[in-house]
Amino acid sequence: MSLPMMIFAAGKGTRMAPLTDAVPKPLIPVGGQTLLDRALALGRQAGVGRVALNIHHLGHQIRDHVAGRDIAVSDESDLLLETGGGLRKALPLLGPGPVVTMNPDVIWTGPNPIRALLDGWREDMDALLMLVPLDRTHGRQGGGDFSLGSTGRLIRKGDLVYGGAQIIRPDRLAEIPEPAFSLNRLWDLMIAEGRACGLIHPGAWCDVGRPDCIPLAEALLDA
DSSP states (O other): OOOOEEEOOOOOOGGGTTGGGTSOGGGOEETTEEHHHHHHHHHHHHTOOSEEEEEOTTHHHHHHHHTTSSEEEEEOSSOOOHHHHHHHHHHHHHOSSOEEEEOSSEEEOSSOHHHHHHHHOOTTOSEEEEEEEGGGEESOOSOOOEEEOTTSBEEESSSEEEEEEEEEOOGGGGGOOOSSOOTHHHHHHHHHTTOEEEEEOSSOEEEOOSTTHHHHHHHHHHO
């Protein structure tokens, strides 16, 4: 199965300052490769279809970085739309049906998380999130996000961290009136109906949201 992929590349990268004063966070190198190129490589290796990304902070640098590649760009220079609003604006670039979404500011070790999501997707799901046990995360500040019921359905609160990769049906984005909003709004609708599920990633994971996380991520890659 092949699905389109949306990469969220429009954030301001506030936690990554001062590095993001001059470079957008997706273009920060980790282990000799930008975070954005690592995310794109995971999608390509998993066999995703068309790819889109959104831009805002220093977006011209990201646009120039992907120029000449078959990657559509959704420009949010005028208004940062967050993950939900950003995905909704990019839908014409992605086409109908479920979409893979990915945050580029993380490092994964172990099996390709996108391939695992594609293999685990079922038609009775509205969302399938890749989760990491809190004790296998690096650079994480705060607790977990979710737990899983006996059938793999998502439950709010627990020791599982959303890793920043998922498959989601975008149909219900139209129900949310605000232009800028988080995909958490959509997840809550799906969780209430028992149609949001999760997979547990067997490898390690690092949040690369702050400068001090970069050496942690590079150590994981070198292990």
